[in-house]
Amino acid sequence: xxxxxxxxxxxxxxxxGLTVAREIMRQIPNEKIIYFGDTARVPYGGKSRETITRYSxxxxxxxxxxxxxxxxxxxxxASAYALDEIEKETDIxxxxxxxxxxxxxxxxxxxxxxxxxxxxxxIGSSIYSRYIKKINPQVTVTGKACPLFTPLVxxxxxxxxxxxxxxxxxxxxxxxxxxxxxxxGCTHYPLIRSTVGRIMGEGVSLVNPAYETARELRRLxxxxxxxxxxxxxxxxxxxxxxxxxxxxxxxxxxxSIIKYGILSAEIINIEEY
Amino acid sequence: xxxxxxxxxxxxxxxxGLTVAREIMRQIPNEKIIYFGDTARVPYGGKSRETITRYSxxxxxxxxxxxxxxxxxxxxxASAYALDEIEKETDIxxxxxxxxxxxxxxxxxxxxxxxxxxxxxxIGSSIYSRYIKKINPQVTVTGKACPLFTPLVxxxxxxxxxxxxxxxxxxxxxxxxxxxxxxxGCTHYPLIRSTVGRIMGEGVSLVNPAYETARELRRLxxxxxxxxxxxxxxxxxxxxxxxxxxxxxxxxxxxSIIKYGILSAEIINIEEY
Numbered sequence: 289x290x291x292x293x294x295x296x297x298x299x300x301x302x303x304x305g306l307t308v309a310r311e312i313m314r315q316i317p318n319e320k321i322i323y324f325g326d327t328a329r330v331p332y333g334g335k336s337r338e339t340i341t342r343y344s345x346x347x348x349x350x351x352x353x354x355x356x357x358x359x360x361x362x363x364x365x366a367s368a369y370a371l372d373e374i375e376k377e378t379d380i381x382x383x384x385x386x387x388x389x390x391x392x393x394x395x396x397x398x399x400x401x402x403x404x405x406x407x408x409x410x411i412g413s414s415i416y417s418r419y420i421k422k423i424n425p426q427v428t429v430t431g432k433a434c435p436l437f438t439p440l441v442x443x444x445x446x447x448x449x450x451x452x453x454x455x456x457x458x459x460x461x462x463x464x465x466x467x468x469x470x471x472x473g474c475t476h477y478p479l480i481r482s483t484v485g486r487i488m489g490e491g492v493s494l495v496n497p498a499y500e501t502a503r504e505l506r507r508l509x510x511x512x513x514x515x516x517x518x519x520x521x522x523x524x525x526x527x528x529x530x531x532x533x534x535x536x537x538x539x540x541x542x543x544s545i546i547k548y549g550i551l552s553a554e555i556i557n558i559e560e561y
Numbered sequence: 562x563x564x565x566x567x568x569x570x571x572x573x574x575x576x577x578g579l580t581v582a583r584e585i586m587r588q589i590p591n592e593k594i595i596y597f598g599d600t601a602r603v604p605y606g607g608k609s610r611e612t613i614t615r616y617s618x619x620x621x622x623x624x625x626x627x628x629x630x631x632x633x634x635x636x637x638x639a640s641a642y643a644l645d646e647i648e649k650e651t652d653i654x655x656x657x658x659x660x661x662x663x664x665x666x667x668x669x670x671x672x673x674x675x676x677x678x679x680x681x682x683x684i685g686s687s688i689y690s691r692y693i694k695k696i697n698p699q700v701t702v703t704g705k706a707c708p709l710f711t712p713l714v715x716x717x718x719x720x721x722x723x724x725x726x727x728x729x730x731x732x733x734x735x736x737x738x739x740x741x742x743x744x745x746g747c748t749h750y751p752l753i754r755s756t757v758g759r760i761m762g763e764g765v766s767l768v769n770p771a772y773e774t775a776r777e778l779r780r781l782x783x784x785x786x787x788x789x790x791x792x793x794x795x796x797x798x799x800x801x802x803x804x805x806x807x808x809x810x811x812x813x814x815x816x817s818i819i820k821y822g823i824l825s826a827e828i829i830n831i832e833e834y
Contacts, residue, residue, distance in 0.1 A: 327608075328612050329601070334806075336807055439711075453726075532612075534609055
């Protein structure tokens, strides 16, 4: 039986969505979380809409089997390509990371010039642009795919001259255009937020969709009277992690991001769902 | 019916195996090739033995359905993790890229110190070390995983200060050890061969398993009287490419590597095999 004390389901193509899970842990610490990272099929960034939708559908079935009360699509590419379709197929409320980020960017920009950085999939989909233009058609949105950021983050080069150099190249175009707001449109990017911020300068506001999504989730749970009201207790294992492959590597990375101590990550065969 | 004029099957996790296909085209231009790149599930480098074996088994079934006479596992990670198991399951002869590279490295080294660079999967498997030690137990083999090389190659930074800097960091340890032979243990690496060669210096011989594998394939086909004896004709479509996703991106990259002009790459659903 699904009720207010059921867990929140969070999924991503791999480890990036942990930045979203981390924000949920910070902002709504009472919630239980079931996290799924599709580490066998990561990355989603260069894959097609059809493939990403098929993968997302399997993951939603897996989370439903674990009786989650709400699903957070903590992956920009899956939010861009699959969310509209898969949310029609189930009764569980779903939120992605794109709409919350788009809304805040539209509210933040003063000069009407917004930039978005993300994977090839997210940028190619123009999803941020479409949402922002629905809110305010006057805003111009410029996207820039940054395929090397994710491997650089996964290699641990969060503060490094190489990451600086690559970021300078990727961001030059957005600096030239004179954007005043930049969306970190991939869940890995909050981890290189300070590098990106330094290059863009103080005049540019960075929008972190992970943060905005956790806020949105809180609002949604309040509105639906679904906020968890159990008392949190030490050692009650409120965060559970599942992956489709390579659990040790996931655990190492997760423990570098999340300070709660991830005891285990269970491998499941996602293709069975 | 499989006969000497049947095609050679070649597969890889994505585009890297095209460096092997290119060597086959150069060295045995009469052969037809069916290439499969698992672009939906790329990269294999960080995945587990079990997952890679399952993926490889599906691809072998796909290639068998296309009646190939021999299968070249043009992926170091799949050669390391899956080849031993899958070659037992079929009658079609199979060769991987690891054994030919290991053999040449063992024959090349003078000081008995060999280095291998590759993905985390290939290096973690210690497969090159095991093969080389079977040939000559006196040789010491040092492996170094270079996870950023593949994304750098795919981003087109074959000659670039960033690739130089990353290569210097990855290779420092192998330079300190004083290896005289270095195996390019990932099919992407021949494309940054000159960067790696410059850093290692003239005293270090680079072994390119793609080249050695094409030689080995030629020997195998000769030995089994399976060399194609049809006359090659212009426009007879002797090279066919299949991928599991994102055919356009594959075609763009393939055309930058192979000079024969890749007209089409067909998408198939590999999970059905």
